[in-house]
Amino acid sequence: MISTPRKRTTALLVAGPALAAMVLAGCSGTTGATGTGAAGGGAPVANGTAAVSVSVKNVDGKDQCVPDFTSAPAGPVTFNISNKDASGVSEVELLSDKRILGERENVIPGLKPVSFTVTLSGGSYQLYCPGAGTEYTPFTVTGNSTAAASNGTTDLLAAGTAGYGGYVSGQVASLVEAVAALKTAVDSGDVTASQKAYAAARPFYERIEPVAESFPELDPALDLRIADVEPGAEWTGFHPLERDLFETKAITDSTKALAAGLVENVGKLQKETTGLQYKAEELANGASGLLEEVQSSKITGEEEAYSKLDLLDFGANVEGSQQAFEYLKPALVVIDADLVKTISAQFDTVTAALEDYKDANAIGGWKPYTEELKASDATKLTQLIQSLQDPLSKIAAKVAAV
Amino acid sequence: MAASTPSKDGVSRRGFLHGAGGTAIMSASAGLVAGTAVGAIGASAVLAGDAAHAATSGGPTGIAALGAAQSQLAYPFYGEHQSGIATPPQDHLVFMSFDMTGKSRTDLQLVLAKWSAAMAEMTAGKAIGATEPGREQAIPVDTGEATGMGPQGLTLTLGFGPSLFDDRFGLEKFKPANFADLPAMAGESLQPQFTGGDLCIQACAYDPQVAYHAIRNLARMARTQVKTRWTVLGFGRASAGANQQTPRNLMGFKDGTRNITTAEDMAEHVWTGEETGQSWMNGGTYLVARKIHMMIETWDTDSIGDQQSIFGRTKHEGAPHSGKLEHDVPDFAAKGADGEPVIAADSHIALAAHENNNGVKILRRGYNFTDGLDSVGRLDAGLFFLSFQNDPANFVALQRRLGSSDRLNEYIRHVGSAVFAVPAGLPAAGSYYGQEFFA
Numbered sequence: 001m002i003s004t005p006r007k008r009t010t011a012l013l014v015a016g017p018a019l020a021a022m023v024l025a026g027c028s029g030t031t032g033a034t035g036t037g038a039a040g041g042g043a044p045v046a047n048g049t050a051a052v053s054v055s056v057k058n059v060d061g062k063d064q065c066v067p068d069f070t071s072a073p074a075g076p077v078t079f080n081i082s083n084k085d086a087s088g089v090s091e092v093e094l095l096s097d098k099r100i101l102g103e104r105e106n107v108i109p110g111l112k113p114v115s116f117t118v119t120l121s122g123g124s125y126q127l128y129c130p131g132a133g134t135e136y137t138p139f140t141v142t143g144n145s146t147a148a149a150s151n152g153t154t155d156l157l158a159a160g161t162a163g164y165g166g167y168v169s170g171q172v173a174s175l176v177e178a179v180a181a182l183k184t185a186v187d188s189g190d191v192t193a194s195q196k197a198y199a200a201a202r203p204f205y206e207r208i209e210p211v212a213e214s215f216p217e218l219d220p221a222l223d224l225r226i227a228d229v230e231p232g233a234e235w236t237g238f239h240p241l242e243r244d245l246f247e248t249k250a251i252t253d254s255t256k257a258l259a260a261g262l263v264e265n266v267g268k269l270q271k272e273t274t275g276l277q278y279k280a281e282e283l284a285n286g287a288s289g290l291l292e293e294v295q296s297s298k299i300t301g302e303e304e305a306y307s308k309l310d311l312l313d314f315g316a317n318v319e320g321s322q323q324a325f326e327y328l329k330p331a332l333v334v335i336d337a338d339l340v341k342t343i344s345a346q347f348d349t350v351t352a353a354l355e356d357y358k359d360a361n362a363i364g365g366w367k368p369y370t371e372e373l374k375a376s377d378a379t380k381l382t383q384l385i386q387s388l389q390d391p392l393s394k395i396a397a398k399v400a401a402v
Numbered sequence: 403m404a405a406s407t408p409s410k411d412g413v414s415r416r417g418f419l420h421g422a423g424g425t426a427i428m429s430a431s432a433g434l435v436a437g438t439a440v441g442a443i444g445a446s447a448v449l450a451g452d453a454a455h456a457a458t459s460g461g462p463t464g465i466a467a468l469g470a471a472q473s474q475l476a477y478p479f480y481g482e483h484q485s486g487i488a489t490p491p492q493d494h495l496v497f498m499s500f501d502m503t504g505k506s507r508t509d510l511q512l513v514l515a516k517w518s519a520a521m522a523e524m525t526a527g528k529a530i531g532a533t534e535p536g537r538e539q540a541i542p543v544d545t546g547e548a549t550g551m552g553p554q555g556l557t558l559t560l561g562f563g564p565s566l567f568d569d570r571f572g573l574e575k576f577k578p579a580n581f582a583d584l585p586a587m588a589g590e591s592l593q594p595q596f597t598g599g600d601l602c603i604q605a606c607a608y609d610p611q612v613a614y615h616a617i618r619n620l621a622r623m624a625r626t627q628v629k630t631r632w633t634v635l636g637f638g639r640a641s642a643g644a645n646q647q648t649p650r651n652l653m654g655f656k657d658g659t660r661n662i663t664t665a666e667d668m669a670e671h672v673w674t675g676e677e678t679g680q681s682w683m684n685g686g687t688y689l690v691a692r693k694i695h696m697m698i699e700t701w702d703t704d705s706i707g708d709q710q711s712i713f714g715r716t717k718h719e720g721a722p723h724s725g726k727l728e729h730d731v732p733d734f735a736a737k738g739a740d741g742e743p744v745i746a747a748d749s750h751i752a753l754a755a756h757e758n759n760n761g762v763k764i765l766r767r768g769y770n771f772t773d774g775l776d777s778v779g780r781l782d783a784g785l786f787f788l789s790f791q792n793d794p795a796n797f798v799a800l801q802r803r804l805g806s807s808d809r810l811n812e813y814i815r816h817v818g819s820a821v822f823a824v825p826a827g828l829p830a831a832g833s834y835y836g837q838e839f840f841a
Contacts, residue, residue, distance in 0.1 A: 058831055085832030087519035088528065098537060108515040110834040130532055130543070281539050342626060383629040387503060390625040397540035 042071035042142060049076040049117065052139075054092055056083040056107060056129065063088040065129030067137060074122050074143035079104075082113035088131040094118055094139065095126045100398050101153065103336050116337070119152070156331035157280040157399055164283050164327040165276060168208050171320075172270045175204035179259075179266045186241075186251055186259040195245050199309055199364030202238065206313045207320030209293060210286035215272055221265045225302060236261050239306075246306040280328060284396035287324035290317040291389040299381050301374050308368035311357050314381075315366060318354065322347050325392065328399055335398050339391060346388040353384055472608045473552035479522045481827040482685050486557030486606050487765070487790050488668055490643035494610040495636030495769040496617045497691065497786065499563070499599030499820060504627035507571050511840045513624045517560065517603075518834035520623060524616045527553030530623070545622065548615035556607040558616055560835050561689045561822025566600045576839050578678035584690070584798060584821050589805030596693050596818025599631045604689070604788065610637070632818065634693060634786045636769025648720060648728065651785050652696055652770050653813070655713050656720035659728055660755070662765045671763040674792045678823075682838045685826030687790045690764075690797045693771070693818025696784035701813045712809045714749030722751060734758065750810050753803050762799060764791040784814065794821050 043050040050072035056065050063086035081092050081104055093103035102118035125139040178201035185194040205212065205223065213219045222237040229235045236258060244255040297303040298314040325343060333340045359367045367373060477485045502510060520530045531543025567577035583598065603620055607613040621630055641658035642648040648656040662671060674683045706717060715722055722732035723744045734752055736744040745752050756763045767790065772783035791797055825835050
């Protein structure tokens with residue numbers, strides 16, 4: 001997918017023990033800074049669940065995040081979090097190493113307390129309160145340490161990424177068939193049939209565009225727009241074909257060559273993506289990246305300048321984004337149920353709003369994205385997508401392995 | 403990697419750049435002095451000790467010290483009234499109006515609570531979260547462009563539009579008495595894209611980037627619940643507070659000579675009380691925003707005699723035609739040798755004067771703005787008029803007179819308009835604007 005994470009800064013690794021030391025130092029100096037609870041026993045357990053209260057508050061001018069217990073027995077642990085008056089803290093996370101096991105955002109002064117529950121096996125964890133004077137508080141779970149300290153999300157994410165791999169394969173297989181049909185139509189010289197075949201092929205590519213983009217040779221060969229072509233370089237792929245079919249509306253030998261080239265490059269894409277394995281953060285970044293595509297090239301009408309099929313691509317980008325999100329959802333709901341709710345609701349809103357732009361009689365099934373439609377609706381569409389992309393952009397950090 | 407460490411060098415360099423213009427130095431010094439003077443009417447500024455000392459003592463490091471002092475100026479966020487009203491007008495403004503897209507009461511509650519906490523952080527010169535998070539995949543919480551710049555006297559003022567009190571959020575019963583959209587008035591050419599809004603935020607600061615950063619981050623953190631509606635960037639203040647030199651509007655005239663400056667006038671004309679029927683408006687006020695486009699090129703071809711007679715004041719000194727100095731009280735009864743009033747009855751100051759409007763006064767806190775060039779190649783600029791008053795009807799009464807007979811109308815067009823109820827200040831950390839709505 002798009003980005004290969006750069007070599008990670010070691011700052012955090014170095015900071016970890018140092019911060020931990022500060023916590024311990026603060027413990028002896030400040031009354032109530034870190035409750036130790038019943039010695040060795042940790043947080044009290046009721047109905048099989050241990051309960052830890054985390055109070056976020058302003059202490060002597062500094063925002064602090066103070067749990068009443070810093071240990072609990074293995075099993076489900078509920079963190080009840082309240083923010084009295086610490087305006088600089090708005091979220092609390094439970095980390096295992098750097099992986100987020102559970103968290104709550106919107107821990108805001110004046111709002112009702114919130115909570116999250118995680119099932120923990122024995123081991124060392126950290127309570128992370130970004131913005132607090134002491135951001136990291138060590139949290140120890142005693143007892144059984146059979147499974148990896150991951151509350152099951154590792155398995156859920158593995159299943160999700162495997163599922164997504166299957167989805168990509170399916171889309172690519174359909175794309176192979178669709179461009180073959182497009183080539184057949186072009187070879188027959190039928191412009192109308194070719195236009196329809198072009199529109200039929202586009203969504204399969206647009207749904208998985210971030211995957212294709214991770215192959216630096218293939219994506220430009222398949223999807224470059226005229227504005228991005230280096231002077232003197234050959235322009236290939238979907239868009240010169242689009243120009244021939246929708247602007248000049250004439251099929252020439254070069255049009256046929258373009259269609260043949262498309263078939264060839266899509267074949268390469270299939271080969272490259274077969275058996276590919278994905279990381280959870282790649283799905284997350286891909287989901288967000290697709291919405292970035294919507295904003296930067298579909299709403300502006302740049303993607304399908306000749307065919308005006310931008311809304312068809314728009315819809316496909318959103319579908320592809322939602323698919324990636326759905327595969328992450330089973331794990332994500334364990335980590336941050338609220339965020340899943342917000343994102344799901346925003347997907348529903350976008351999907352419902354897009355219904356207005358469908359037109360069964362138009363090529364590709366969507367209204368042509370004319371200058372008039374853009375002038376009247378672009379702002380609305382931008383706001384719609386931004387409301388979705390903003391929360392969606394946050395999930396990569398939550399599902400990342402480290 | 404973006405640098406995120408505040409550096410002393412960065413602060414003073416900014417200060418120098420900012421102070422490099424002569425007027426900027428004067429306004430900065432006026433602002434600092436006013437900070438203490440205004441303490442009398444409820445607001446007071448906090449200055450870093452060294453910086454304050456350097457600024458008041460002058461000396462060889464004058465300009466840099468003044469800039470540094472100004473960058474460290476911080477107004478308290480919590481108090482009886484919101485800041486950004488009685489606060490001596492800072493040099494720069496970013497105003498933004500928003501509409502709710504979230505449909506639930508919880509959406510609105512979340513926005514108001516998040517904004518309140520973030521406003522407290524930013525007015526203290528702090529980031530609202532990590533600009534460089536530790537995890538590679540994390541999204542920065544604060545966008546970072548104000549890092550290391552200091553609070554810059556930032557104030558953030560929140561308002562609720564009449565539309566917020568419709569049936570969407572069940573807030574009908576919290577609507578202040580007689581609070582409604584402004585009525586249509588003569589002389590308006592309002593454009594829908596510059597009107598109204600469920601919510602508004604006025605950001606004022608001595609640095610435009612600090613003000614912009616605040617608005618940008620507030621808009622960003624609520625992106626799932628609100629959409630932006632319209633915005634104005636004010637590049638120069640066009641009204642004076644106590645002990646501030648009177649600035650000029652883009653017509654070249656002093657604006658705000660007779661503005662409200664005393665605590666008594668604030669109490670009588672600006673702050674609302676029980677008459678609104680809403681406890682959250684005890685200590686609040688109403689904000690009227692008018693985007694006024696000036697026909698700059700035609701104004702520039704008008705003779706000085708006509709320009710002065712339109713305003714009723716001289717251009718350079720700003721003296722009323724009945725006097726010699728700016729602050730001479732205008733004598734609207736004075737007549738010339740020809741038996742006509744010295745200050746024309748249809749001049750701007752005659753029409754707006756409290757003497758001629760049943761004693762009505764409003765607090766003006768406007769800014770000059772420009773949007774570049776308009777669609778037909780003219781300078782697109784003017785006055786972003788902002789006024790605070792305890793009853794929007796007071797503005798309406800004044801504007802009705804101005805709109806129907808002000809000779810200035812030949813050179814201006816009111817293109818944007820909105821009115822907002824500005825809740826009282828928050829008492830302390832842990833409270834948020836609109837908290838009463840969700841009790």
